Amino acid sequence: MIDIDQLLQGNPRSVARAITLVEAGGPKAAALMREIFPRTGNATVIGVTGSPGAGKSSLVDKLALYYKNEGLRVGIVCIDPSSPFSGGAILGDRIRMSTLGLDKNVFIRSMATRGNLGGLSRSTVDAVAILDAAGFDKVIVETVGVGQDEVEVVKTADVSIVVLVPGMGDDIQAIKAGIMEIGDVFVINKADREGVLRTQKELEALLSLAHRPDMWNPPIVRTIATENKGIEDLAAAIEKYVNYTAMADGETIATRKEAIAQWRLLELLRERLLADLLERNGTNKELERLSAEVAAKRIDPYSVVEELVSRKRQ
Amino acid sequence: MIDIDQLLQGNPRSVARAITLVEAGGPKAAALMREIFPRTGNATVIGVTGSPGAGKSSLVDKLALYYKNEGLRVGIVCIDPSSPFSGGAILGDRIRMSTLGLDKNVFIRSMATRGNLGGLSRSTVDAVAILDAAGFDKVIVETVGVGQDEVEVVKTADVSIVVLVPGMGDDIQAIKAGIMEIGDVFVINKADREGVLRTQKELEALLSLAHRPDMWNPPIVRTIATENKGIEDLAAAIEKYVNYTAMADGETIATRKEAIAQWRLLELLRERLLADLLERNGTNKELERLSAEVAAKRIDPYSVVEELVSRKRQ
Numbered sequence: 001m002i003d004i005d006q007l008l009q010g011n012p013r014s015v016a017r018a019i020t021l022v023e024a025g026g027p028k029a030a031a032l033m034r035e036i037f038p039r040t041g042n043a044t045v046i047g048v049t050g051s052p053g054a055g056k057s058s059l060v061d062k063l064a065l066y067y068k069n070e071g072l073r074v075g076i077v078c079i080d081p082s083s084p085f086s087g088g089a090i091l092g093d094r095i096r097m098s099t100l101g102l103d104k105n106v107f108i109r110s111m112a113t114r115g116n117l118g119g120l121s122r123s124t125v126d127a128v129a130i131l132d133a134a135g136f137d138k139v140i141v142e143t144v145g146v147g148q149d150e151v152e153v154v155k156t157a158d159v160s161i162v163v164l165v166p167g168m169g170d171d172i173q174a175i176k177a178g179i180m181e182i183g184d185v186f187v188i189n190k191a192d193r194e195g196v197l198r199t200q201k202e203l204e205a206l207l208s209l210a211h212r213p214d215m216w217n218p219p220i221v222r223t224i225a226t227e228n229k230g231i232e233d234l235a236a237a238i239e240k241y242v243n244y245t246a247m248a249d250g251e252t253i254a255t256r257k258e259a260i261a262q263w264r265l266l267e268l269l270r271e272r273l274l275a276d277l278l279e280r281n282g283t284n285k286e287l288e289r290l291s292a293e294v295a296a297k298r299i300d301p302y303s304v305v306e307e308l309v310s311r312k313r314q
Numbered sequence: 315m316i317d318i319d320q321l322l323q324g325n326p327r328s329v330a331r332a333i334t335l336v337e338a339g340g341p342k343a344a345a346l347m348r349e350i351f352p353r354t355g356n357a358t359v360i361g362v363t364g365s366p367g368a369g370k371s372s373l374v375d376k377l378a379l380y381y382k383n384e385g386l387r388v389g390i391v392c393i394d395p396s397s398p399f400s401g402g403a404i405l406g407d408r409i410r411m412s413t414l415g416l417d418k419n420v421f422i423r424s425m426a427t428r429g430n431l432g433g434l435s436r437s438t439v440d441a442v443a444i445l446d447a448a449g450f451d452k453v454i455v456e457t458v459g460v461g462q463d464e465v466e467v468v469k470t471a472d473v474s475i476v477v478l479v480p481g482m483g484d485d486i487q488a489i490k491a492g493i494m495e496i497g498d499v500f501v502i503n504k505a506d507r508e509g510v511l512r513t514q515k516e517l518e519a520l521l522s523l524a525h526r527p528d529m530w531n532p533p534i535v536r537t538i539a540t541e542n543k544g545i546e547d548l549a550a551a552i553e554k555y556v557n558y559t560a561m562a563d564g565e566t567i568a569t570r571k572e573a574i575a576q577w578r579l580l581e582l583l584r585e586r587l588l589a590d591l592l593e594r595n596g597t598n599k600e601l602e603r604l605s606a607e608v609a610a611k612r613i614d615p616y617s618v619v620e621e622l623v624s625r626k627r628q
Contacts, residue, residue, distance in 0.1 A: 030616045037614035053367075254609065261615065262605035266588065268619045273587035274580065276623065291576035295568065300351035301575065302344040305582045309590065 001028070004035060010073065010134040012107055019109055022126035025119070025271060033126055036133040043075075043132040043139045044242055047157030049150060049182075054163040055189045058225035059234075060142045061100060066231050067138050068105055075131035075139040076108040079124050079150060107131065121153045122267045128156075155182055156260045159241050161234075163187045164203065167195030181210070183218055185237045191222035191230065214252045216244060283308060316346060322353060324387065324448045326421055333423055336440035339433070339585065347440055350447040357389075357446040358556055360454045361471030363496075368477040369503045372539035373548075374456045375414060380545050381452050382419055389445035389453040390422040393438050393467060421445060435467045436581045442470075469496055470574045473555050475548075477501045478517065481509030495524070497532055499551045505536035505544065528566045530558060597622060 002021065007014040022029045048060055057078075064074045100106045111124045124141065131139045141157055143150040154160050162183035186207075188199055200220060207218055219237045223230030245253055278284040290308075293299045316335065321328040336343045360377075362370055371392075378388040414420045425438045438455065445453045455471055468474045476497035500521075502513055514534060521532055533551045537544030559567055592598040604622075607613045 030620070034614050034616045037616070038611070041611060254606075257609035258602070258605045261608035262601060264615050265601070265605060265608065265618055268615055269591065269622065270584045270588050272619050272623055273591060274584050277583065277587060287576060287579070288572070291572045291579060292568075294575035294579065295571035297352070297355060300348050301578050301582055302348045302351075304579055305586050306344070308583065309586055 002032060004032075007036070007130070007134055008039060010104060010136070012104060015075075015107055015130060015134050016109070018130045019111075019123075019127045022130065023111065023123045025123065026275070029126070033129065036130065039133040040129045041132065043128075043136055044159070044238075045128055045132070045157040046138060046140045046238060047154035047160040048140060048142045048163060049154045049160070050163030050187075054165045055225050056142055056163050059163060059187065059189055059223060059231075060140050062225050062228055062231045063234060064100055064106060064108075064138075064140060066235055068100070072137040073105045073135060074107070075128075075134075075136035076106075077124055077127045077131065077139065077141050078108070078110040079120060079141070079143045079153060107134075107136065119267055119271045121150075122264075122271055124153050125156055125264060125267075151182060152263055156264070158245070159184045159238050161185045161187055161238070163189050164199060165190045166193040166199045184216065184241045185234070186218055186220045187223055187230075187234060188220060189223050189225055192224050192227075196222065213255070214245070214248055216241065277308065315342070318346075318349060321350070321444070321448055324418060324450070326418060329389075329421060329444060329448050330423070332444045333425075333437075333441045336444065337425065337437045339437065339589070343440070347443065350444065353447040354443045355446065357442075357450050357453045358473070358552075359442055359446070359471040360452060360552060361468035361474040362454060362456045362477060363465070363468045363474070364477030364501075368479045369539050370456055370477050373477060373501065373503055373537060373545075374454050376539050376542050376545045377548060378414055378420060378422075378452075378454060380549055382414070386451040387419045387449060388421070389442075389448075389450035390420075391438055391441045391445065391453065391455050392422070392424040393434060393455070393457045421448075421450065433581055433585045436578075436585055438467050439470055439578060439581075465496060466577055470578070472559070473498045473552050475499045475501055475552070477503050478513060479504045480507045480513045498530065498555045499548070500532055500534045501537055501544075501548060502534060503537050503539055506538050506541075510536065527569070528559070528562055530555065591622065 002018050003011070003014055007018055018032060021032055046063075048056055050056055060076060060078075064076055067074045100108065109127065111120060111127060128139050128141055141153060143154060160182045162185075164186065166188060186203060188196060188203070200222075203220060207220075212218075219240075221230055221234045221237050223234060225231070278287065290299075290304050294301050294304060316331050317325070317328055321332055332346060335346060362374055364370055374390060374392075378390055381388045414422065423441065425434060425441060442453050442455055455467060457468060474496045476499075478500065480502060500517060502510055502517070514536075517534055521534075526532075533554075535544055535548045535551050537548060539545070592601065604613075604618050608615050608618060
């Protein structure tokens with residue numbers, strides 16, 4: 001169904017089809033991923049996260065444009081868990097594609113959860129691997145929101161960028177405390193706004209408390225994405241970190257890569273085990289009836305799980 | 315270990331211990347949940363979500379205080395996936411508890427993920443059930459972030475509140491589009507800020523496009539939580555929706571409750587199946603070695619999963 005040769009040559013249609021396949025999951029997706037796995041590992045994967053309203057999309061677009069103008073091929077994968085079914089994301093992709101210039105060197109795709117079983121983080125990581133195998137030099141993963149899954153996905157990148165804006169308000173400390181650990185490069189976007197100095201000082205204070213196992217000192221880059229300001233500095237900071245990790249002692253990197261691999265294995269296992277259970281013994285068909293029983297409080301969910309799991313063992 | 319009678323009487327220590335138990339998961343947690351399940355269903359569960367920086371914590375505190383002054387018992391469960399291990403959340407709870415007044419009528423707890431296997435959404439829903447069984451009249455679930463899991467947790471509430479602030483910037487449309495579907499009541503907090511009218515108009519326009527199966531028209535409440543303004547209006551809006559659903563035709567409510575039950579069953583199954591697999595055949599011990607193999611690209615993750623799953627079947 002998917003022409004692997006075309007995919008590896010970066011044919012946009014083959015890439016798009018392959019991503020649709022991994023979104024759906026199942027044995028065909030697994031077979032595809034097994035086949036392309038040896039061809040991955042060449043792209044620089046850049047994770048971008050931060051608060052809603054921080055202007056991540058503009059920043060990612062400008063960064064992609066910068067790479068494109070450098071003669072590189074760029075893939076963008078966006079996770080937007082807040083719009084699971086809507087056509088909004090697809091429309092958004094089209095608008096962004098026309099801004100970025102629709103050609104073989106830029107590919108953009110929003111990931112969606114298709115139904116209850118779709119593991120959004122699993123399919124996103126697979127989509128990144130597809131773009132990597134398809135020969136894209138830079139793959140940018142952009143996440144809206146700061147949920148647990150999104151943080152995990154950003155962690156799988158080679159370099160993680162956390163985007164802040166000046167004067168965010170009272171929850172910002174909580175966010176900073178959490179994402180401080182994953183940021184390799186920090187961006188203060190909309191840097192023409194009031195409060196930029198205060199935000200920078202706060203961030204520096206927080207970063208000074210962090211003890212990174214790799215001894216890296218995360219730089220803070222100021223940007224105004226809408227005016228294309230600071231993008232070159234950001235690209236330089238990314239490059240610097242990537243070079244740093246290439247030079248760093250092998251053990252730190254190996255530990256990080258193993259943690260990513262383990263998280264990925266567990267995600268895949270969770271999805272696979274559930275799919276297997278539901279397929280067997282017509283459990284899938286029973287699910288609706290059992291849910292109704294639980295909703296009516298005739299049985300508790302833990303007892304249902306116990307029954308389904310012990311039945312499976314027979 | 316946990317005195318069920320004390321728990322059902324609302325003893326804060328028993329409640330705290332029970333929540334710690336469900337955070338850890340496992341058979342003891344399942345046994346506890348089975349036992350208290352018949353005692354749940356009396357509390358009004360209020361989900362609160364929205365952008366970081368929207369002032370959710372202040373709003374939740376003031377709402378809790380309002381209920382407390384009405385002579386009601388209030389439980390607050392916070393999800394903060396961005397700070398998985400830090401003591402920051404616990405310190406934050408203590409500060410909030412002293413603001414709210416530390417007595418038998420207010421209970422506050424931040425949920426944390428403990429390690430890789432902890433299902434944060436599962437344990438949060440369990441914690442809500444514990445507070446419900448312990449006789450709290452109102453249980454407020456507060457989420458930082460807008461990730462997929464958090465949206466699911468808020469959906470399990472009897473009434474879902476989405477908090478916005480004026481003039482959020484360019485990502486706000488994306489968030490609105492996603493959370494519009496789950497908001498039963500909308501709050502524009504920090505309503506003394508510039509841009510409140512524009513935000514209200516935008517929100518009204520978006521809401522006018524929505525088709526809710528329950529025909530409810532979500533109200534927009536303006537608050538300034540830090541000044542305790544609009545809290546009474548918010549409480550009234552919540553009450554109105556809860557009464558509306560109580561009056562609404564049984565089918566719509568049943569469908570919603572069944573969808574929640576199904577999501578909960580799937581979450582529990584995912585966690586249980588993975589735990590079972592890892593326990594058997596010493597897979598847990600092997601995980602580190604297999605992760606290293608995947609990290610070194612000697613084997614792909616899909617093949618590892620295939621092997622582990624087929625081994626289990628023997």
